[in-house]
Amino acid sequence: MNEEHTRTLLDAAPLLYRRYGKGKPDNPFSCWGFLCGDGWFDLLMRLSARMEAELQTALASGRRKQDLPQVSEIKEKFGLLRFYVNRQPVHWGDWIEEVKRESEKTCELCGRPGRLHLGIGVKTLCEACAKHDGWQPAETRRPDAVSTNLSGEAYNVFVNTRPLLLLNPRSPAVEIAVPPEYLPAVECMVDRMVAALKQLVEAGQSVDELPIFRRIWLDHGYLNIEIEPDSFLNLPQETQDEFDAALADASGV
Numbered sequence: 001m002n003e004e005h006t007r008t009l010l011d012a013a014p015l016l017y018r019r020y021g022k023g024k025p026d027n028p029f030s031c032w033g034f035l036c037g038d039g040w041f042d043l044l045m046r047l048s049a050r051m052e053a054e055l056q057t058a059l060a061s062g063r064r065k066q067d068l069p070q071v072s073e074i075k076e077k078f079g080l081l082r083f084y085v086n087r088q089p090v091h092w093g094d095w096i097e098e099v100k101r102e103s104e105k106t107c108e109l110c111g112r113p114g115r116l117h118l119g120i121g122v123k124t125l126c127e128a129c130a131k132h133d134g135w136q137p138a139e140t141r142r143p144d145a146v147s148t149n150l151s152g153e154a155y156n157v158f159v160n161t162r163p164l165l166l167l168n169p170r171s172p173a174v175e176i177a178v179p180p181e182y183l184p185a186v187e188c189m190v191d192r193m194v195a196a197l198k199q200l201v202e203a204g205q206s207v208d209e210l211p212i213f214r215r216i217w218l219d220h221g222y223l224n225i226e227i228e229p230d231s232f233l234n235l236p237q238e239t240q241d242e243f244d245a246a247l248a249d250a251s252g253v
Contacts, residue, residue, distance in 0.1 A: 001034035005041045009034065012045060013052035015059065016085075019070055026233050027086075028073040035075035037108035043081060044074070047099045051085075051092060072229050078222045078251070079122040079138075080104055084229045122222070138221075150176065162190055164197040168212050171228070175215035178223065185223060186216055189250035196242045200235070211235060222251040 001009075010017050019030040028035075034044070055068050069092070073084040081103035083096045107114035107126035114126040117135035125135055150158065159166040159174060166174045178186055197210055212228035225247060232240065 001036060001041065002038055005038055006034055009041075009044055009048055013048040013055075015055040015065070015068060015070070016048055016052050017071055018065075019072075025237070028075075028233070029071045033074075035073075036081060037076070039107045039109045039111035039114075040076075040081050040103055042111060043099050043102055043106065044083075047083065047095055050095055054089075072233060076108060076123070078219065078224070079108075079116045079124045080219070081108075086230055088229075158187075162194050164201065164207070164210060165190060165194050165213050168210060170208075171212040171214060174213055175217070177215065177217040179218075182218070182223060185250040185252075189223065189225075189246045190216075192246035193243055196239045200239060209234060223247065224251075 010020055017029070019027050020033060022030040024030045036044075051069075058068055059065060067087075069085050069087045069089065071084070072086045073082070075082050080100050083099065085092060085096075104116065104124055105113060106124060107129055108124050109129045110126060112126040112128075114124045114129070116138040117123055117125045117130045118138050119133065119135040122138065123130075123135060125133075129135075130137070155176065158176070176186070200210070201207060209231075211231040211234075214226040214228065216223065216225050218224070225243075227243075232243070235243075
């Protein structure tokens with residue numbers, strides 16, 4: 001995002017974006033800022049204003065600044081806007097999901113109406129921006145509302161054989177919401193992640209510090225995962241990179 005839009009967002013939501021420019025390794029936003037195109041500026045402004053209003057009210061009521069939620073990462077992923085917040089209130093999740101859905105219909109580069117396109121990855125673009133850079137419209141995606149049809153026994157086997165990733169005692173049972181034909185890709189992805197976590201444990205990391213994994217599901221036809229943001233960002237960068245690569249390979253991106 002360009003400097004003018006970046007400064008406008010920072011000025012509009014100083015509490016929400018207070019880590020910007022701090023360069024903290026556990027907070028990608030503090031190092032890299034807004035990792036998306038200018039076409040999503042209006043979406044971010046609307047979301048930022050809603051969140052900042054609540055933060056300012058909380059601060060005025062006596063909450064300590066250091067205890068307030070703050071952005072940990074903002075980026076484009078699989079053509080959609082991703083917005084992560086530390087200590088996120090539950091209802092903010094609905095706001096974030098709303099903006100993510102809007103980003104699927106908004107050109108990331110210019111802000112005009114757009115759709116998902118394929119090129120070197122996936123992007124949401126208008127026809128003019130897509131044509132200029134050689135992107136092709138994505139095919140109609142498979143509906144997201146699917147299940148694995150795994151029996152209870154099959155689910156238990158899948159989870160119990162991968163305890164470092166899928167049996168974290170700090171999280172509820174992991175939801176697996178993908179059709180059966182996606183399971184081989186899911187198994188490869190999960191096994192790569194488990195192997196990365198085994199290396200950490202063998203190097204001395206406590207099992208209690210491993211990421212809190214919540215679900216595996218289809219997001220607009222691509223495999224996606226939900227991990228509690230703080231627990232993921234506490235991982236070493238090379239482990240984060242391996243998780244991202246495993247997900248990208250499983251999604252065919």
